[in-house]
Amino acid sequence: MGKDHVNMDKQFYQQIFESQKGVPAVPPNHVIAAWADALICLLFPERADCFPISIDEVHHKLELREKELKAIMELTDTCEQVSKKAGSFFRRLPELYRLLNTDIEAILSGDPAAKTRFEVIRAYPGFFAIAYYRIAHGLLSLQIPHLPRILTEHAHGITGIDIHPGATIGAYFCIDHGSGTVIGESTLIGAHVKIYQGVTLGALSVDKSLMDRKRHPTVEDGVVIYSNATILGGDTVIGSNSIVGGNVWLTRSIPPNSKVYHRPSIDLVEQEILE
Numbered sequence: 001m002g003k004d005h006v007n008m009d010k011q012f013y014q015q016i017f018e019s020q021k022g023v024p025a026v027p028p029n030h031v032i033a034a035w036a037d038a039l040i041c042l043l044f045p046e047r048a049d050c051f052p053i054s055i056d057e058v059h060h061k062l063e064l065r066e067k068e069l070k071a072i073m074e075l076t077d078t079c080e081q082v083s084k085k086a087g088s089f090f091r092r093l094p095e096l097y098r099l100l101n102t103d104i105e106a107i108l109s110g111d112p113a114a115k116t117r118f119e120v121i122r123a124y125p126g127f128f129a130i131a132y133y134r135i136a137h138g139l140l141s142l143q144i145p146h147l148p149r150i151l152t153e154h155a156h157g158i159t160g161i162d163i164h165p166g167a168t169i170g171a172y173f174c175i176d177h178g179s180g181t182v183i184g185e186s187t188l189i190g191a192h193v194k195i196y197q198g199v200t201l202g203a204l205s206v207d208k209s210l211m212d213r214k215r216h217p218t219v220e221d222g223v224v225i226y227s228n229a230t231i232l233g234g235d236t237v238i239g240s241n242s243i244v245g246g247n248v249w250l251t252r253s254i255p256p257n258s259k260v261y262h263r264p265s266i267d268l269v270e271q272e273i274l275e
Contacts, residue, residue, distance in 0.1 A: 024077035026146050033154040035068050036135050043097055044131075046121035066090045078145050085142045096134055099171055103130050106174040110194050126175030129161035136165035167201075169193075170221070177227075184216035186234060191221045196246075198228035204251060220256070 041048035042061050052058045070086045073079040107120045107127055114120050120127050132155035136148035148165035156162045160179035163169075167183050170191035175181060177197035183189070187201045203215035214234035223238050225231070226246040231238065238244060239256035247262040254260060 024146070025075060026077065026150075027072050027075045029150050029154060032072060032147055032150050035065065035072060036132060036151050036154075038068075039065050039135065040131050043093075043100070044121045046118045062090065062093075072147065073144065076146055085144055088142055089138055089144075092138060096138055099134055100127075100131055102171040103127060103134075103173050106172040106192065106194070107176075110174040111176050125159035125161060126178045129155045129159045129163060129178060130169075130173060130175060131155075133163040133165060133167070133169070137167070137169075140165045167216070180228075186214040187216040188218040190219060190223070190240065193219055193221070193223050193225075195225040196227040199225050200230045200232075202230065202232050204233040217250075 037047075042052075042058070042065065045051045052061060066086055066089075069089065070082050073082045073086060079085075104117055104120050104127060107124060108114050108117060114124070132151050136151040139151070140148040152163055152165050161175060161181045163181075163183045164185040164187070166185035167187040167189065169183075169187075169189040170193070172192045173189065174194040175196075176194065180198040181195060182200045182202060184202050189201075201217050201219065205215070217231045217233060217236040217238065219225070219231075219238045220240035220242075222241040223244070224242075225238075225244045226248075228246055229244045229248045229250070231244065231248075231250045233251050235253070236251060237253040238250075239254055239258055241256055242254055242258040243260070244250065244254075245259070245261035247264070248260050249262075250260065
């Protein structure tokens with residue numbers, strides 16, 4: 001190995017070493033995801049392989065999940081008021097549980113293929129992604145750094161459903177199929193909303209100067225958005241009880257009770273049969 005090559009290696013090693021100095025300490029993603037999964041399994045034993053045998057054991061396991069969250073936060077740079085914020089999250093857990101049960105009900109009633117509550121909880125990617133989102137949103141509302149985005153990206157990697165933890169989503173939320181669905185950071189979604197796979201609720205511009213503005217649409221109560229529809233813009237409002245058809249592209253608001261459809265032009269050329 002030549003002298004120049006050795007010097008180059010040392011410069012590269014120094015560059016790597018220097019780059020590590022400013023990186024915040026955060027526990028591994030799989031540790032954070034394992035905590036969330038254990039919490040979901042406790043709330044919904046349909047996902048678990050063992051069940052509490054008493055109320056006292058439920059209490060004990062919830063206390064354990066709170067201690068685990070504190071430990072994760074203590075190992076995360078810029079986390080402040082760890083005990084106070086972890087305690088606040090678990091005091092809000094009954095409301096989170098209530099919301100998730102409304103989501104289960106919405107998926108069960110909104111998908112003819114869903115036969116049982118067990119099936120929705122155990123097998124449906126929409127419920128998995130929503131559950132992780134609601135936990136992440138709860139953490140973000142307490143200004144807990146890093147963990148919320150790690151959790152929603154974990155769910156994104158498993159389900160293909162990308163929900164930013166900053167989005168605000170009401171009760172009875174149903175995602176049917178869901179692969180390729182994107183819900184941006186400042187999206188506002190009301191109650192009893194149902195969306196299908198490939199839906200994008202995004203921004204008209206990704207200019208960094210707009211990061212503190214509302215960039216994503218508002219979807220009011222009772223809206224249904226079919227597959228591959230794209231709705232963009234912070235000023236765009238989808239009025240309550242509207243239906244947005246598949247493949248629609250919207251960058252402006254529509255009033256309540258609207259129906260918006262995409263009309264493709266399809267030409268069918270039948271192949272001539274040669275004898």
